[in-house]
Every structure is written in C-alpha cells, then in structure tokens.
Amino acid sequence: MLLFRVQTDNIDLLRAQFAAYSKQIPLLYFILCTNTLATAWTFGPLAPRWLCIYFPAALCLFCVIRWLWWWGTRGAALSDAKIIMQTRLTTHLAVALTLVFTIWGLFLYPYGDPYARGQVVFYMALTLIGCVFCLMHLRPAALGVTVTANIPFILFFFFEGHSSLKAISVNLALVSVAMIIILLTYSRDFARLVASQGKTRRLSDENFRIANLDSLTGLANRRWFFAELHRQQASAAASGRSFAVGIIDLDGFKPVNDTYGHATGDRVLTEAAQRIQGACGAGVILSRLGGDEFGFLVESNPAPEDLRALGSAINDVISLPFSIGGSHAPLGCSIGVAFYPQSAATADVLFERADYALYYAKRHQRGQMVIFSTEHEEQIRSHSVIERALLSADLDTELSMVFQPIINLTTGQTVAMEGLARWQSPALGAIPPDQFIAIAERAGLVRSVTKALLKKALAAAITWPDSVRISFNLSAHDLSDAESVVQIIALVNRSGINPKRIDFEITETAMTHDFQQAYAAVRTLKAMGAGVSLDDFGTGFSSLSHVHRLPLDKIKVDRSFITDLVRNPISLKIVKSLTALCTDMGLDCIVEGVETEAQLAILRDLGCTLAQGYYFARPMPAEAVMDYLDDAERKRA
Numbered sequence: 001m002l003l004f005r006v007q008t009d010n011i012d013l014l015r016a017q018f019a020a021y022s023k024q025i026p027l028l029y030f031i032l033c034t035n036t037l038a039t040a041w042t043f044g045p046l047a048p049r050w051l052c053i054y055f056p057a058a059l060c061l062f063c064v065i066r067w068l069w070w071w072g073t074r075g076a077a078l079s080d081a082k083i084i085m086q087t088r089l090t091t092h093l094a095v096a097l098t099l100v101f102t103i104w105g106l107f108l109y110p111y112g113d114p115y116a117r118g119q120v121v122f123y124m125a126l127t128l129i130g131c132v133f134c135l136m137h138l139r140p141a142a143l144g145v146t147v148t149a150n151i152p153f154i155l156f157f158f159f160e161g162h163s164s165l166k167a168i169s170v171n172l173a174l175v176s177v178a179m180i181i182i183l184l185t186y187s188r189d190f191a192r193l194v195a196s197q198g199k200t201r202r203l204s205d206e207n208f209r210i211a212n213l214d215s216l217t218g219l220a221n222r223r224w225f226f227a228e229l230h231r232q233q234a235s236a237a238a239s240g241r242s243f244a245v246g247i248i249d250l251d252g253f254k255p256v257n258d259t260y261g262h263a264t265g266d267r268v269l270t271e272a273a274q275r276i277q278g279a280c281g282a283g284v285i286l287s288r289l290g291g292d293e294f295g296f297l298v299e300s301n302p303a304p305e306d307l308r309a310l311g312s313a314i315n316d317v318i319s320l321p322f323s324i325g326g327s328h329a330p331l332g333c334s335i336g337v338a339f340y341p342q343s344a345a346t347a348d349v350l351f352e353r354a355d356y357a358l359y360y361a362k363r364h365q366r367g368q369m370v371i372f373s374t375e376h377e378e379q380i381r382s383h384s385v386i387e388r389a390l391l392s393a394d395l396d397t398e399l400s401m402v403f404q405p406i407i408n409l410t411t412g413q414t415v416a417m418e419g420l421a422r423w424q425s426p427a428l429g430a431i432p433p434d435q436f437i438a439i440a441e442r443a444g445l446v447r448s449v450t451k452a453l454l455k456k457a458l459a460a461a462i463t464w465p466d467s468v469r470i471s472f473n474l475s476a477h478d479l480s481d482a483e484s485v486v487q488i489i490a491l492v493n494r495s496g497i498n499p500k501r502i503d504f505e506i507t508e509t510a511m512t513h514d515f516q517q518a519y520a521a522v523r524t525l526k527a528m529g530a531g532v533s534l535d536d537f538g539t540g541f542s543s544l545s546h547v548h549r550l551p552l553d554k555i556k557v558d559r560s561f562i563t564d565l566v567r568n569p570i571s572l573k574i575v576k577s578l579t580a581l582c583t584d585m586g587l588d589c590i591v592e593g594v595e596t597e598a599q600l601a602i603l604r605d606l607g608c609t610l611a612q613g614y615y616f617a618r619p620m621p622a623e624a625v626m627d628y629l630d631d632a633e634r635k636r637a
C-alpha cells in the first residue's frame, strides 16, 4: 500500500517529482483527448448519442480545463503545502479518470462491429501505456492507473470469450508487470539522483558559506559584503527603494593590537563585532571588511535619523571598556555613511562615498558618524581637480617653504623656525598646505612632496646661525614606511646640516595607523640626532598614551586652545594642565597660535616658555628670514 501513497516526508524529492511530472501532464491530457475523440468518432453511427458524443465531450472538456490549469501554473514558485496538495490531487484524479475512461470504453464495446471493437481494445491499451509513461515520476499515480485500468480490462476481455481477446488481456497483463518493474526501478533511481543532487548542493552551500565568512568574528566577510552591496543596489534600482551603506572604523584599536599582541587584538575585535552586531537591529546587514573595519547595509528606505540612531547605538557599545588582561582599553569608532540613490548611482561609487565620509569623520569628527553630503561631493570634485594638478606639477618649482619663528618667552630669542609648505599651482593658484598634503596622502604622492619640501627647508636653514633650529612637519605617511625614513635621512646627510639642529613635527595620526612602524621611524630619526615634537597636541584621540610611549622632545599645544584662552576658562584649564604635564615629563612645551598681547600675558602667567604665532611673526619666505633674525636680535639688545 505504501507504493500507492504520496510520500510527504521528503519535500526535496517531492519538489523534483513535481517539476518533472508537471511538464508531462499536458502531454497526458493530449493523448487522452485525441485517443478518446478518435474512438468516439468511429462509434458515431453505432452507439447512442450520450455515449459517443455527450459523455466523451464532457470528459474531454474536463481534461482541457485541467490542461489549462497546468499551463497557468508552469514556472510558478509553489509552497511546500501546495505541492503536496497538488501531488495528492493529481494522484487521486489520475485513478478516478482512469476508472471513468475504462468504464466508458467497456460500455462502448458492445455497440461496435468487430473493427470498432478492435479499436476499443487498442484505444484502452495504448492510452494506458501512454498515460503511465507520462506519470512516470509520480509512482503512486502511475501504479494506481495501471492497476485501475488493468483489472477491469483483463477480467472483461478474458471472460468475453474470444481467444484473441484472451491473448490480448494476458499480453497486456504481462506488459503491465514489466512496466511496473521499470517504474519501480526508475522511481528508486530518480529518488537517489535527487538525494545526491541535494548532497552536492548542500556541500556547495557549505563551501559558499565558508568562502563568505570571516573566520575570526563569524560575520560575513568583505567578498560577501561587496556581492550583497551589488545585489542591494540592483534590487533597489529595480524597485525604486533607497538603502544606506556604512563603514565603521575602530579608533584606538591599533595601539591595543601593538601593545598587547595579536591574540588580544583578535579577542577585542571579536568582542567589538559582537557588540556592533547587537547594536544593529533587524534590517541591518553587518560584515567585517578587514582589520578593524566593518561594513553595514541598511535596507528599505532608511531615514538619516535612523542612521544617526544606529550610529550612536554602535558608538555607545564600542565606548564601553574592553577588558584586556587586568586593564581596560579605551576604544571609539568613526562611521561613514552614504545613501543610495542620493549619494551615488552605482554600488562601487556608493562605497567610495561612504569611505570618503569615513575619511572625513576620521580627520574632522573623530568618534562620530558622518553622512556623505553635497558638500563632500564638491570637496571630492575639487580634490580630484587638485589631485590631477598635483600629479602633473613640477614639485621643485611650484612648491616653496615659508618659515615662522618659535620664540623663547624668557629670553626673547628665536630658537627655531618652523617650515610651512606653500604650493602655487599655475592652473589653480595658491592651495593651502593642509589641503594639498591631505590630497597627496590619499594619492600616494606624499613621499615626493616631502622630498621637495625638505630639500628647500634644509637649503634655507644651512644659511642661518647655528643657534636657530629648523622645525619640519612630517605627514603620517612619511612615518608609515621604512623607505620614506631612509629617504629623509639621506636628504639630511646630503644637506650637510647638523641633524642636531633639526626637529621633526609629527602628529598623532601617524601613531594610529601603524604604531610599531611609526615608533621605529621616530627611533631612527632620534638616532640620527634630530629632535621630535608632537604637533597639534590635545586634538587627537588618546593623546596621553602616545606621549608616554614615544621618545619625544617637545609638545606643541594646539592653536585651538589658545584662540579662546582669554574668554574660555576650560581652554585656560587645559593649557594649564598641558604645560604642567610637559614640565612633569621633562618635555619642552610650545604654544601655537599666539595672536594677542592678552594671550601672551596669560601664557607667561602659566609659566609657558616657548611660543609661536602671528603676534611674533607671520610665516615668511626664505629670503626674509635673515633680515628678520637680525632685526629681532637688534631689538633684543
């Protein structure tokens, strides 16, 4: 009995069977209808109208309706329940129709002459074989049809009396047995085939999963993220919806990794991934892009407020301390976001824009989320114009150096000159240094820019009195590879200047990229005899940890604290504690951006000894330095 039942426990097999037999059922109805009509036509003059016209017409009409139904569902994705239901219905219907058609054939038979009777026998046998073949993939139906048609057929014709009819019925019985054997073998082989296909698919699914998974955090990886980004873009374009792409970069992770080792770094990353995942609700797809960078996609028309809420939720969980060994690591994160289709029309550009927003956050709004805006778009446009101009610039002639004195407040002496870069582009005019240095960094041009500038700075400094040092700004990228440092040392050696007269100003950004490399670079510069100052102090992230760990000589307190020194008691407090800190650590402290007498008075009160700013002198061209120094010396005397 089990052979006749539709088995619903293996839905994969059932689906495969459905896919196969549903293609053949229309053919089955075609065979049934044409054979029936041909037989009915022969019996037209012989049998009553109800038997040779109305009844077969009704049966054929029913067949056509079912045929149309099958035609309508072809290619449709049906649920499991629907497939089970249809398979059961098809099986029951097949048996019921077989019974009705067989009875019709047997009723028709007595009305025929010997030829017409022969046609009925032929019709019944042929239709049976044709239909069973069409139902090959649906074993219960095929068996049901074979049995239902055979029993009345064999009994009827065997006992009809004529010896040739006896022979036909025995013949059909034997053929049916053979057909059943073929059917059973076939359906078993088909089930095996489907099972092995399922196994292959599961294996390749598993391979797919592994290839798209980040093994450390268990999140989806970069490869998957980009594939998903493209999928999202295509589906959003088709349906007219919007979505957002975001990039999260941990602030302060690199020092943890460098100080405590990679095993601890991995643990922190795994925990950070879990926390971020927890902060992302439904509809947010998170991946690890590599290092301490994560990417996320927010589907279905997110509003900027939704993104801001998500950003602060992520920030909150990352700011909670990470315990490593006995201590706690302070981490933060910056996030860049871009919206489709507002920020870009293609997936790749969209990602670039989110990356730009992240870069912007890192530079200007560290620890926050920045959403790509039209302003950023303008910046990118002007950036690319500047980048092109920089790429084709003759650096030796277009770049120049101006110099701004650093004054000892106690003695009034100029102790050093800071070199500041200037670029006069023939096409674009003067471009401010913070702008073109950043662009050179992004375009990978910083090494040649530094080389041109350092040559000029050293050439100028060699003409000054030995008591005046030269202070030179290095970009983070100058410290991030050993070759740049080698180039700097070679230039210093070639210039003939005593390296002891040089100070290199570095910023904290250099430390956050690759602390180990930057640390090695600083050590190398110091080994040569040069001094190292930390620039823009107080603006960066976790400043104190770097001050502790770097062999520094000086610290330059950022201009922003001096600007509102007179009005803002908090700035006053900060400058006070920063100068005290420097004294404690035995470092020289330079305050930048002194513009007024009032500021200077406060700084003197606080005990500051070194200062720089428009109050003393604006940056001046190399040719003006000697006159300035002479002038200052004369005033002092």
Ligand code: C2E
Pocket (backbone or CB within 6 Å): 404, 419, 420, 421, 422, 432, 433, 434, 435, 437, 453, 473, 474, 475, 505, 535, 536, 559, 592, 593, 594, 595, 612, 613, 614, 615, 619
């Ligand atoms: P920085 O190293 O902090 O340089 C100080 C900046 O403050 C200079 O701007 C200087 O002109 C300005 N400044 C000095 N005194 C005052 C003052 O009293 N009031 C005000 N409002 N501003 C004052 P500049 O020359 O535009 O340089 C901007 C930044 O560009 C520099 O900041 C530095 O980060 C970068 N930079 C300049 N030259 C170079 C260079 O040769 N190499 C590298 N890597 N970066 C450079």
Ligand code: CA
Pocket (backbone or CB within 6 Å): 418, 473, 505, 535
């Ligand atoms: Ca500087």
Ligand code: CA
Pocket (backbone or CB within 6 Å): 535, 536, 556, 558, 559, 592
């Ligand atoms: Ca500075």
